[in-house]
Amino acid sequence: MHSPGKLVFVVDDDATVRKMIRQALEAKGYDVVEAVDGLQASEMLGKLTTAPALLICDVMMPSMDGLSLAKIVRAKKELSTMPIIFLTAKTGALDVVKGIQAGARHYITKPFSVRELLAKVDKITG
Numbered sequence: 001m002h003s004p005g006k007l008v009f010v011v012d013d014d015a016t017v018r019k020m021i022r023q024a025l026e027a028k029g030y031d032v033v034e035a036v037d038g039l040q041a042s043e044m045l046g047k048l049t050t051a052p053a054l055l056i057c058d059v060m061m062p063s064m065d066g067l068s069l070a071k072i073v074r075a076k077k078e079l080s081t082m083p084i085i086f087l088t089a090k091t092g093a094l095d096v097v098k099g100i101q102a103g104a105r106h107y108i109t110k111p112f113s114v115r116e117l118l119a120k121v122d123k124i125t126g
Contacts, residue, residue: 006125007031009052011041011069012087013061017110021056021087024114025121038064042072051078053125056117059088059099070102083124087112 008030012018015036022032033052035041038061045052055073059066066086073079085106086099099107106120 005029005031006053007033007048007050008121008125009033009035009041009045009055010057011035011038011055011061011066012058013037014058017058017087020114021117024118028118028122030121030125037061038066038069038072041069045073045076045079052082054121055082055084056121057084057086059086059090059095067098067102070104074103085117085120085124087117 008025010018010021010032013036018034022034025032033044033048035044042064057066057069066088070084073082073084083105084103085108086104087108087110088095089110091109096107105124108117108120
C-alpha cells in the first residue's frame with residue numbers, strides 16, 4: 001500500500017503513546033523518528049537528511065506545543081508541504097479549527113484507534 005521505509009516523525013510527550021504508534025507503524029514497514037516535544041522535534045527536523053513523509057504530533061506538550069511546531073514546519077520551505085496529523089486530548093470545536101488552521105491534514109482525538117490512525121497514515125503516504 002505504501003513504499004517501504006517511508007519516514008514518519010512522531011512527537012508526543014507520552015512515551016507509551018509514542019511506543020504504541022512506533023510499533024504499529026514499524027509493523028507496516030514505516031521508519032519512525034520520535035521526539036518528546038515540539039522543541040526537540042524542531043531541533044531534530046533541522047538535522048534530518050530526509051524530510052519525513054508525515055508528522056504525527058500531539059498538541060499539548062511541554063517546551064513547545066504542536067501548534068507552534070506546525071508553524072515552524074510550515075515556515076520551512078523544504079517541510080512546508082509535509083502532511084501533519086494532530087493527535088490530541090483537546091476535543092473542542094475551536095481546538096479542531098486551530099489545528100486545521102495550523103496546517104493539520106487530520107485532527108484525531110485521544111483516546112484514539114490505532115487502526116484509524118494507520119488508515120489515515122496509509123492514505124496520506126500512499
